[in-house]
Amino acid sequence: MKRSNSDAGIVEYVRKSNNAIIQNALQDYFPWVLTIGLYIVxxxxxxxxxxxxxxxxxxLQSTAxxxxxxxxxxxxxxxxxxxxIVSVLLFAPLVGVLVIQEYGLPGLVAFPVTIITALIIGYGNGFVITKIGVPSLIQTLASWWALQGAVLSLTQGRTLANLPEFYQTIGVGSTGPVRNLVILTVIVVAIMWFYSVKTVSGRRLFLVGGDPDSASRMGIEASKYRRHAFLISSILASIGGIALIGRVGVISSGTGADILMPAIAAPVIAGVSLFGGTGKIINVPAGALLVQLILTITRVAGVSGYEFQLVQGLLVFVAVVFMELKRQESLENVLPGGA
Structure with a gap:
């Protein structure tokens, strides 16, 4: 029996629709495709x-x-x-540890103390940036410097090794076959993804960053949401600090010193624009995994200590440039006339 023209048209429409869905998915989640592809190759x-x-x-090493x-x-x-963030991840958990050691409190109390400390820092950064007008680069650099000095002062340069059991549970414990660090990271990713795409406040952050004039005309207080961003950044830095400290088992002034560049590179690789307004939170873990994968590949390949950072930096640079070119190509495709 011959297929009618209408049936053939429906089949062709479904085929094109499926192709479009696949192409959009590959474009939207390209950082995952890149990371998995690199791993396989x-x-x-x-x-x-x-x-x-x-x-x-x-x-595990990509969790923090x-x-x-x-x-x-x-x-x-x-x-x-x-x-x-590179100092908050150390200072906030340190305060939590010192408080429970000083007052003999249960180890679990360290978590709320850590979060409260991070909230204070994040609010302070946001207030100075939005109310006084100090550029975020200058203000957060000053906070980094001050908090690093505070860590040195509180520890007197010593390494704290006798951490509460709470940190050990997070860092080296498991729930069934899955490490608690991985579970913690998945929970954080899920919550922040939900916040960014399913809540009004989360969606407004993108509008404030991408088109502050439109946000202002809509009656949205841009400075309020910019402060929210610094609160989120600081809180997550403290949770990342708990994850890192729990994994390494000690607190020292050098803990996490090399984590800032990967923490900046990961969202950029994941397609988050440095100019605000664009990016998918769900892609950020792919960027972090890619950075850690590059580090692992470099080590497994036997690159010596002298060239290690050079090779790692070059590979990250290539990944960042590649993602930026991909982002520009995507923008050209959505502009009228492909311009």
């Missing part, structure tokens, strides 16, 4: 990457960076930057 040359131990290491990168993404979304 690199694994053929370095089979160690497919070993369970290596996969677990990549996941993922959490911090999501916080940084919210700052970037409102066209700001938060350099203080």
């Amino acid at each position: 690199a694994g053929f040359f370095l089979p160690q990457l497919f070993e369970y131990k290596t996969i677990q290491t990549v996941l 960076v993922t959490i911090l990168a999501i916080g940084m993404a919210f700052a970037l979304i409102v066209a700001e930057i938060d350099l203080s």
Whole structure:
């Protein structure tokens, strides 16, 4: 029996619709495609990457960076930057530990104390930036410097090793076959994704960062949402600090010193614009995994200590440039006439 023209038209329409869905998905979630693709390709040359131990290491070592990168993404979304996260991740958990040691409180109390400390720092940054007008680059750089000095003062340069059991549970504990660090990271990602796409406040952050004039005409107080971004960034930095400290098992003045650049690179690789207003929170973990994967590939490939940072930096640079070119191509495709 011959297929009618209408049936053929329906089949063709469904085929084109399915192709469009696939193309849109690949474009929207390209950072995941890039990360998984790189892992598979690199694994053929370095089979160690497919070993369970290596996969677990990549996941665990990317947890803190993922959490911090999501916080940084919210700052970037409102066209700001938060350099203080690298010190908040150390200072806030340190305050939590010192409080419970000083007053003999249960270890679990360290968590709310850490969050409250981060809230105070985040509010302070946001207030100075939005009310006084100090640029975020300068204010958060000053906070980074001051908090780092506070850490040195509180620890007197000592390394604190006897951490509460709460930190050990988070850092090295498991729930069934899954490490608690991975569970914590998934929960953070899920909550912040929901906030960014399903709540009015989350969606307004993108409008404030991308088109502040339109936001103002709609009666949206831009400074309020910029402060929200710094609160989120600071809170997530403290949670990332708990994850990092729990994994390494100590607090020292050097803890997390090398995490700032990956925390900035990850959201940029994931497509979050440095100029605000665009980006998908769900893609940020892919950026963090890609940064950690580059680090792991460099190590597994046997790059020596002298060239290690150079090679790692070059690979991250290539990834950032590649994602920026991809973003520009996407913008050209959605502009009228493809211009």
